[in-house]
Amino acid sequence: AQKVTQAQTEISVVEKEDVTLDCVYETRDTTYYLFWYKQPPSGELVFLIRRNSFDEQNEISGRYSWNFQKSTSSFNFTITASQVVDSAVYFCALSEERGSQGNLIFGKGTKLSVKP
Amino acid sequence: SAVISQKPSRDICQRGTSLTIQCQVDSQVTMMFWYRQQPGQSLTLIATANQGSEATYESGFVIDKFPISRPNLTFSTLTVSNMSPEDSSIYLCSVDDGSKQETQYFGPGTRLLVL
Numbered sequence: 001a002q003k004v005t006q007a008q009t010e011i012s013v014v015e016k017e018d019v020t021l022d023c024v025y026e027t028r029d030t031t032y033y034l035f036w037y038k039q040p041p042s043g044e045l046v047f048l049i050r051r052n053s054f055d056e057q058n059e060i061s062g063r064y065s066w067n068f069q070k071s072t073s074s075f076n077f078t079i080t081a082s083q084v085v086d087s088a089v090y091f092c093a094l095s096e097e098r099g100s101q102g103n104l105i106f107g108k109g110t111k112l113s114v115k116p
Numbered sequence: 117s118a119v120i121s122q123k124p125s126r127d128i129c130q131r132g133t134s135l136t137i138q139c140q141v142d143s144q145v146t147m148m149f150w151y152r153q154q155p156g157q158s159l160t161l162i163a164t165a166n167q168g169s170e171a172t173y174e175s176g177f178v179i180d181k182f183p184i185s186r187p188n189l190t191f192s193t194l195t196v197s198n199m200s201p202e203d204s205s206i207y208l209c210s211v212d213d214g215s216k217q218e219t220q221y222f223g224p225g226t227r228l229l230v231l
Contacts, residue, residue, distance in 0.1 A: 033218040043206055045159075045222035048117070095218045103174070104149075104210075104220055106158040108217065 006107035013082055014115050021077040023092030023111045029053075032071050034075045035093040035104065045091070050082065051075060066082050082114045118143050118211050120223035128229045129199055136195045137226045139209035144189035147212040149220060150182070154205045162207075165192045199230045 003026040013019045025034065035049040049059060051068050059066045063080045079086055092107040119142040129135050136201040139148065162182055163171040171184040186192045196203050206227050210220040 004214050035219070037222075042224075043227065044224040045208060045210075047219060047221055095220075103164075104159070104162050106160075108158045 002096060002105045004092050006090075006092055006110050007088065008110045009108070010111045010113070012113045013112035015084060016081050017114075018078060018080050019082050019112065019114075021090050021092075021112065022078075023077065023107060024074045025073050025075065025094045027094060027096060029096040031096070033095045034094070036066065036075075036077050037091045037093060037106075038088045039091065039109070040088040044107070048077075048093055079112075082112075084114050084116055086116045087091050089114060117213065117219075117221045118145060120209065120211060120221060122207075122209060122223040122226050124226060125224065126227035128231060131200050131230055133199055134195055134197045135199065136161060136193050137207050137209075137228075139192045139194070139223055141190045141211050145211040146189070148186065148192045149210045149212075150184060150192075150194045151208045151210065151222075152205045153208065153225075159208065162194070191202060195197075196228065199228075201230045204228055204230045 005024045007022055032053045034051045038046045038048055049066055056068050065078045067076045089109045089111045091109045093104045095104050121140045123138045127135055142208050148165045151159040152162050153159045161174050162177045163173040163184055165171045165184050165186040167186045181197050184196045206225045208222050208225045210222045213219040
């Protein structure tokens with residue numbers, strides 16, 4: 001069965017600190033997709049990144065970077081030089097290759113608070 | 117990515133009543149999804165709505181409680197029927213990006229409080 005674990009419930013950092021959000025997943029499929037979403041206090045869910053299981057290259061987008069390691073079934077997310085605007089709940093999610101319909105399995109989320 | 121809107125953005129309802137939430141997309145999409153996010157919790161898929169067929173519900177969700185319509189490729193509605201305080205949640209619709217990359221984009225959500 002699919003499962004996504006975000007062990008960190010809440011993290012609090014001071015502005016300009018680096019912070020890493022952990023995500024560990026379980027799946028029996030060889031083809032799957034991993035995602036990170038951001039949910040600011042306003043409530044909307046903002047797509048950040050998608051990774052497929054065949055692409056283990058790390059990705060950097062501005063202050064954001066992602067480390068995908070199949071050997072440890074992890075897909076961690078690092079924010080460099082955090083800012084107050086980064087304060088949000090971050091969700092890691094997993095989707096297996098779609099047959100007739102898709103289903104995103106979400107982790108419980110990590111609430112990040114960045115203090116000035 | 118598609119632009120998704122939801123109405124209403126929030127509502128306060130009395131128990132026993134029903135609320136219909138609308139989801140509008142600015143482009144035609146094959147698959148639309150409805151999720152529930154209970155307070156302080158993660159998202160749980162309620163059902164998948166495909167145009168021209170009945171919605172497919174996940175375990176724990178039934179059509180009588182959450183009827184869904186999908187009249188065309190840009191619109192869907194979710195009704196929360198006979199509401200109780202336990203239905204207080206954020207309800208989000210999402211759409212598939214249409215590629216094989218499996219990405220879902222989400223609407224802004226509807227915050228529902230049932231008294």
